[in-house]
Amino acid sequence: MTDTAALKRRVREAIDDNDEAILSLAASVHSEPELGYKETETTRKVAAEFRELGLDVETELAVTGARARAGSDGSSDEDAGAADEADDEFVFALLGELDALVNPGHPAADPETGACHACGHEAQLANLVGAAYGLVASGVVDDLPGAVEFIAVPAEEYLDLEYRRGLLDDGEIEFFGGKQELIRRGYFEDVDCAAMIHAASETPEREVTSDFSSNGFVGKTVQYDGRESHAGGAPEEGVNALNAAMAGMNAVNANRETFPDEEHVRVHPIVTKGGDGVNVVPADVRMESYVRAKSVDAIEDANETTNRALESGAMAVGSNVTIEDFPGYLPLRTDETLVAAFDANAREVIGEDAVHGEHQHVTGSTDMGDVSQIVPAVHPWTGGFEGAAHSTEFGAADEEMAYLLPAKVTASMVVDVLADPEKRAAIREAKAGKRSTESYLEIVREMRNTREGNYMDA
Numbered sequence: 001m002t003d004t005a006a007l008k009r010r011v012r013e014a015i016d017d018n019d020e021a022i023l024s025l026a027a028s029v030h031s032e033p034e035l036g037y038k039e040t041e042t043t044r045k046v047a048a049e050f051r052e053l054g055l056d057v058e059t060e061l062a063v064t065g066a067r068a069r070a071g072s073d074g075s076s077d078e079d080a081g082a083a084d085e086a087d088d089e090f091v092f093a094l095l096g097e098l099d100a101l102v103n104p105g106h107p108a109a110d111p112e113t114g115a116c117h118a119c120g121h122e123a124q125l126a127n128l129v130g131a132a133y134g135l136v137a138s139g140v141v142d143d144l145p146g147a148v149e150f151i152a153v154p155a156e157e158y159l160d161l162e163y164r165r166g167l168l169d170d171g172e173i174e175f176f177g178g179k180q181e182l183i184r185r186g187y188f189e190d191v192d193c194a195a196m197i198h199a200a201s202e203t204p205e206r207e208v209t210s211d212f213s214s215n216g217f218v219g220k221t222v223q224y225d226g227r228e229s230h231a232g233g234a235p236e237e238g239v240n241a242l243n244a245a246m247a248g249m250n251a252v253n254a255n256r257e258t259f260p261d262e263e264h265v266r267v268h269p270i271v272t273k274g275g276d277g278v279n280v281v282p283a284d285v286r287m288e289s290y291v292r293a294k295s296v297d298a299i300e301d302a303n304e305t306t307n308r309a310l311e312s313g314a315m316a317v318g319s320n321v322t323i324e325d326f327p328g329y330l331p332l333r334t335d336e337t338l339v340a341a342f343d344a345n346a347r348e349v350i351g352e353d354a355v356h357g358e359h360q361h362v363t364g365s366t367d368m369g370d371v372s373q374i375v376p377a378v379h380p381w382t383g384g385f386e387g388a389a390h391s392t393e394f395g396a397a398d399e400e401m402a403y404l405l406p407a408k409v410t411a412s413m414v415v416d417v418l419a420d421p422e423k424r425a426a427i428r429e430a431k432a433g434k435r436s437t438e439s440y441l442e443i444v445r446e447m448r449n450t451r452e453g454n455y456m457d458a
């Protein structure tokens with residue numbers, strides 16, 4: 001029998017022994033925020049920590065990003081039956097997101113780009129590197145069957161899209177989400193399960209929430225093309241693209257009551273360009289939207305309804321419309337074995353009352369959802385942060401909770417899973433029920449669509 005309690009003690013001690021390195025990484029990342037697919041300095045900092053631990057590091061996974069693997073020998077006496085083939089090794093991936101978001105009003109925002117860590121991603125990297133210190137510096141990873149893959153992933157926040165479209169047009173990426181891009185590039189091909197933590201919004205308390213699901217979404221840009229004319233002198237000569245957009249948006253609203261309650265559909269369009277000059281009939285009006293829902297089928301249904309409604313505005317006014325859909329993120333489904341292992345260790349490390357709440361569904365989205373469609377995954381929210389996520393007030397309120405305790409919980413969960421053939425078997429069974437990478441790619445690629453409605457002069 002493996003003495004997991006002793007292994008977990010060693011893991012947690014190694015994190016305590018390296019707490020200064022972990023905290024200073026969090027501070028350094030927080031003070032130098034970088035947006036998705038631009039995280040070169042952040043990647044360098046994380047890669048330096050992996051190298052410090054003696055690991056071989058691969059960088060530029062998808063423009064940016066870094067990965068390292070530890071403990072790959074895969075053999076242990078009591079486990080010979082399960083792991084006698086080298087390629088049957090169990091691989092546990094731990095993830096942390098490198099990117100910041102834009103909120104120029106945040107006190108730690110970059111004065112030039114407005115980028116800031118108002119989503120606490122620096123805590124994810126502290127967790128990733130902290131778990132690496134725990135498992136590798138202690139030597140524990142070599143006493144366990146299987147391997148741990150540490151991955152610092154690019155570009156979770158779905159923004160700065162013009163830049164990403166440039167990368168797409170240049171053939172540098174196919175997907176806006178970093179994990180989607182890593183899946184496409186095969187980085188999860190031999191991974192059995194994956195875990196990351198995420199800072200919880202408005203939760204300074206020492207608590208974690210790991211049992212939940214989330215919405216997925218498709219993203220879209222909409223362009224209504226009309227005809228300019230003098231707004232006062234000759235509106236009858238024009239085709240008002242803004243009126244087409246308003247009619248389209250009202251038609252979207254007219255459909256809201258048809259979205260099934262249990263699918264948690266969210267459609268939230270914005271107008272990004274409403275016209276050029278007030279005395280000219282608007283001829284170029286742009287919108288963006290997400291269509292979110294709990295299941296892939298519901299996203300597809302609600303998206304079809306939304307596109308039909310948006311097109312109806314062009315028909316009503318006699319303009320043209322181009323709707324471009326982009327793959328968003330797929331719904332998150334958490335794995336019960338991983339949830340139980342995370343929660344049990346949260347109770348041990350943080351306290352009996354640390355685990356918060358019943359299973360819940362949240363209506364935001366993350367590209368960890370995409371990962372969870374192909375491998376069993378867990379994505380707990382962890383406390384220690386005050387202020388609402390993405391707001392100017394958001395920041396760490398309790399450094400030990402924000403940056404150190406989750407690493408102890410995460411590394412302990414890895415020990416429990418790798419040391420326990422039953423947990424590994426349950427996870428492998430869950431993985432067998434997941435989508436293949438190919439079927440995943442088919443779904444997200446089918447989300448990419450262009451729909452045109454040409455009603456001008458028709």
Ligand SMILES: [Zn+2]
Pocket residue numbers: 119120121156198
């Ligand atoms: Zn985030």
